[in-house]
Amino acid sequence: RNTELPEHLKAYKGVWVFIEHDRGVVHPVSWELIGEGRKLADKLGCTLSGVLMGGPDENLDAFAKEAYGFGADKCYIIRDPILKGYRNEPFTKGLTKLVNEFQPEIMLLGASTMGRDLAGSVATTLQTGLTADCTELNIDGNRALAATRPTFGGSLLCTIVTLAYRPQMATVRPRVMQMPRANPDREGSIEIIESTLGLIETDIVTKLLDFIPDAASNAPKLEYADIIISGGKGLKNAENFKLVFDLAKLLGGEVGCTRPIVQSGWLEAERQVGQTGKTVRPKLYIAAGISGAIQHRVGMEGADCIIAINTDPNAPIFDFAHFGIVGNAMQVLPALTEAFKTHIAQRARKVA
Amino acid sequence: MHIVVCIKQVPDSAQIRVHPVTNTIMRQGVPAIVNPYDLFAVEEALRLKDKFGGRVTVLCMGPPQAEDSLRKCVSFGCDDAILVTDRAFAGADTLATSYALASAITTISKEQKVDLVFTGKQTIDGDTAQVGPGIAKRLNLQLLTYVSRIVDVDLKDRTITIERRAEGGVQVLKTALPSLITMLENTNTMRFANMDNMIRAARYQVKMWNKDAAGIEDPTKIGLKGSPTIVSKVFVPSPRNEKADCINLDESTPRDAALNMLQKIFTAHPLLEDDLVERGSV
Ligand SMILES: Cc1cc2nc3c(=O)[nH]c(=O)nc-3n(C[C@H](O)[C@H](O)[C@H](O)COP(=O)(O)OP(=O)(O)OC[C@H]3O[C@@H](n4cnc5c(N)ncnc54)[C@H](O)[C@@H]3O)c2cc1C
Ligand SMILES: Cc1cc2nc3c(=O)[nH]c(=O)nc-3n(C[C@H](O)[C@H](O)[C@H](O)COP(=O)(O)OP(=O)(O)OC[C@H]3O[C@@H](n4cnc5c(N)ncnc54)[C@H](O)[C@@H]3O)c2cc1C
Incomplete structure (x- = not known):
């Protein structure tokens, strides 16, 4: 098995982040990766670049500027009418073309439905290694990207390297890395390298017929919620989730849950937190009737403050929650809602 | 219509144990x-077959025991x-796995042209x-990932x-056959195996293909040798x-x-208190 980097790949230099955007908005995971990419580039002593692809009328320059604010040195931009709205084929062609031309050593993408779709196709085209859903990125002694990821539902971690191939590719889930602080004055724009794809629409087989946005009102947006109240099997039945929704509503938060809740059909899959659900990083996470299985834990242990409510004092959740109430969630939840309500009202009165 | 569904046999990971020493x-x-x-x-493949007729072939790369999982799929109607x-496939990463499965699909299509390939989401x-x-x-199949609904096949x-x-x-996409679909979870409900299919499955001889039968052209692209990623370390997360x-x-x-409890958390996180007061709706 070959572990030596062949001579012709030694020229590959620099860290790249694919900046994902759709309908005028950059996915926050891209900025999280710019933050992480900055650290890797500093360790390697190389530049950090963002890659932007989109239609001629999309505001890619503004996105590039934002990328500099978050820590990028440079942006590669491809503008082409066929890059309006994500489709696998033209984006794979575009990203592959840039990589072959400008030869980065590391390429990071968000593990979103777009990033995962694109990364797998690009890595296969380039015949290089791709490490999925990393939770930690580092540079090891040989200047190799050491990408750590959970497997078997989080019960094990493994560190993966790609030694003899370039670029070294990795995807990272939203909210796993910290959002960097933006510095709007940071320029660092060494250059913007513009290019077009030179393809015409009839070259592309797949057509985007429509985009149906999620109804804003009821689509849960767990990943970026600051407050999450989650329930598990300990709530006994679907009706008792009203207590969770009541508290979430009062605090302006989202409702989350464990996998068995989704499997029982009590709540929709978008609310599942964990290894096979969402990774969240709220300021406050309240877990009611949740045992704290490893598959749930990996999705929420990044929360700043975790409160667990469980009847079993030995439930694993108390091993990593910050605060706990040992008791019946059906009694504790309404009492918490009441206490928060009184507290908020008092404070609001004081301010007024 | 000829559909190939790729399935993997996996350990029931809720019960996975890690050796405390090694x-x-x-x-x-x-x-x-x-x-x-x-x-x-x-x-989803069986539903298309119900509607349009044709055949569903299930394909798996794995150790000989994976035969059981394939037989299970036959009992559903594949x-x-x-x-x-x-043995040459051992240690494959996703690049080597997709090469092996793609080669096998090419071999399958020599007997009967393949219109659609399905995989799971992950x-x-x-x-x-x-x-x-x-794959x-x-x-060179049109890729359709995270598919929640098949609207129409013409x-x-x-x-x-x-x-x-x-x-x-949700993106609505139209493309040409043949294409590859990765199906999203909870998009349908698995049927029960009926008696005829169960009997058929029990007697069914799963086709066993070694690397030559699968049509592997370049043996340096399979198994450990064909895998760019290297697992350098495996460890148990350190408990908090x-x-x-x-x-x-x-x-x-x-x-x-x-x-x-409020007292405790606001003492530890004073900023959280301001935040909640600001956003709280009383
Ligand atoms: C491959 C795989 C992937 C998985 N992915 C996920 C995932 O993404 N997310 C996820 O959450 N799970 C996932 N799981 C499932 C996971 O292993 C656990 O089974 C699940 O998290 C347990 O859910 P729970 O805590 O709601 O239920 P349980 O484990 O049944 O816990 C219920 C808890 O409620 C407590 N309780 C009972 N009555 C009360 C009461 N009246 N008041 C308060 N507490 C009470 C009990 O003491 C217990 O601790 C996955 C499993 C596998 C195998
Ligand atoms: C701890 C650990 C970590 C790993 N991390 C990585 C990594 O980061 N990058 C990497 O390249 N490899 C990695 N691998 C190797 C990877 O798991 C194997 O290549 C595996 O054969 C396929 O990948 P998957 O299980 O992730 O499948 P996925 O890509 O998640 O599977 C998607 C779909 O493809 C089909 N499919 C997958 N495998 C088969 C099969 N053998 N037969 C038939 N259909 C199949 C199924 O329909 C499945 O739903 C890792 C392996 C382990 C044990």
């Missing part, structure tokens, strides 16, 4: 199952089952979601229209192990416990 996964005694996500692909099994062990896109790229025009989950909404600061409801009323 830090390796102990597979002995852990039951093996069809990757749960792949069942949505199997069901027509053919092929197990690609050879597996529950490797969990990368990379094999589907890899599509290698076979066998005369050889087109397919689907809905796929994207960030913040600072026990939660707990209030016991046996020693207090719910109301007092709740007030006490």
